[in-house]
Ligand SMILES: Nc1ncnc2c1ncn2[C@@H]1O[C@H](COP(=O)(O)OP(=O)(O)OP(=O)(O)O)[C@@H](O)[C@H]1O
């Protein structure tokens with residue numbers, strides 16, 4: 001393993017993040033606060049409780065997941081797309097490194113950034129609602145796994161994308177609907193039966209459910225299923241990335 | 254000197270089926286400067302990219318320092334530095350951080366003294382904290398060189414290092430290349446400036462249509478292929494070449510004071526002795542003799558014409 005290279009990529013990517021630290025910091029804090037005002041205070045005052053939890057607190061895990069998933073994807077996809085776009089990718093291709101090292105560097109940095117944002121949102125949430133975390137260990141596990149798996153997914157999108165529009169396309173057309181329909185702001189059990197069944201085909205449901213369980217001890221789906229779902233998704237992304245580098249698809253002519 | 258780069262029957266067909274390299278075999282000696290000449294689209298960049306791992310070959314093998322670039326890519330690539338033809342740099346990065354990044358990518362531990370030496374050599378030290386977008390084109394090219402040198406490569410590929418660079422900087426570049434050669438670095442450069450190849454290369458390779466037309470020692474090449482001209486200066490101008498001397502090889506200068514004889518150094522007999530005795534027999538008196546050799550440029554143009562024919 002060329003750990004120095006992994007570390008170099010990681011640091012280089014993190015430096016980009018810290019250069020724009022204010023934007024990186026302000027925008028999630030602002031949007032989370034808005035969500036709390038709109039959903040928590042305005043709508044929440046009419047909903048009162050979901051599964052015995054105040055609505056304001058109930059949406060916290062979903063809000064964190066929403067941001068962490070979109071951040072992971074956009075960080076990782078941009079991270080690898082940008083060198084392709086400006087041509088500096090030649091350096092990665094001609095360096096004595098393998099795909100595992102490239103992925104560790106880029107995905108590691110993207111996941112770290114997303115994790116950072118997730119933590120900020122959680123801290124912001126403490127200002128608005130009372131929450132206690134029932135299973136802190138599992139909360140961290142879910143959070144970290146989500147950051148990693150969706151950064152891997154973003155990495156794939158970044159390699160696939162041929163232009164900036166395509167870079168936005170998948171997050172916009174697939175991920176945002178899946179996350180919104182994945183129970184970020186409601187419990188699946190609140191849906192009509194047909195939609196409950198359909199929801200079980202949405203992988204994000206398992207994530208949010210598991211993550212919410214780590215906060216409140218209640219879940220829409222069994223916790224093991226959630227863990228298996230996220231492990232399966234991670235494995236799938238890893239397999240695709242392995243194939244990409246084996247064949248040089250979209251990176252090596 | 255042993256061969257540090259061994260390219261064997263290298264082939265590259267791009268996804269669209271275009272064959273950019275049609276079986277190139279080339280051995281590069283340790284410590285030499287090899288200039289690759291060839292018209293646009295000849296396959297120079299493709300050759301370099303394939304050796305460096307940016308494109309995958311569709312046939313043949315490449316070894317660098319005895320290491321196969323596919324099966325033993327870490328060792329092979331670790332020896333190579335590459336300055337690409339296009340200026341590909343992150344505009345918002347600082348010079349020093351992008352150079353540090355390059356060194357790290359090659360797995361070399363941080364060594365700011367080594368980087369300082371490189372940046373000073375390239376007159377970039379004062380600019381180390383500037384963002385790349387604030388540099389001139391020539392400086393950007395030097396940043397690319399600094400990045401390529403950051404991991405102290407043994408073999409350096411320079412793809413048109415002096416394209417769009419002013420005369421002074423071109424001379425600087427030649428000095429840098431000479432300095433690297435003195436440090437034992439093997440250099441392969443492509444160029445469209447033939448005087449550049451003439452000035453710094455030890456050997457010259459000519460590529461066209463994905464094929465290596467020749468590789469040869471520069472001086473030998475010029476001697477072998479060079480046409481020489483002998484100028485015979487006369488005491489008194491004449492109106493026409495005397496009938497006894499008329500031949501395709503002989504022309505008269507406009508003012509009638511010089512006979513110009515073109516001969517091929519490759520030919521077994523140059524015909525100079527006969528010419529001189531014929532000149533004397535024709536009753537012409539000479540004041541001086543002068544020879545001049547055709548430049549590499551003329552050789553190159555001739556070669557490509559031959560190839561096209
Ligand atoms: N990615 C690609 N896909 C298809 N064809 C390509 C690709 N890259 C290069 N080619 C073709 O391969 C041939 C060789 O290109 P290459 O860039 O190696 O030429 P070159 O000798 O470096 O030319 P120049 O002096 O203009 O830099 C050209 O005909 C070019 O059009």
Ligand SMILES: [Mg+2]
Pocket residue numbers: 297298299338412
């Ligand atoms: Mg080229």
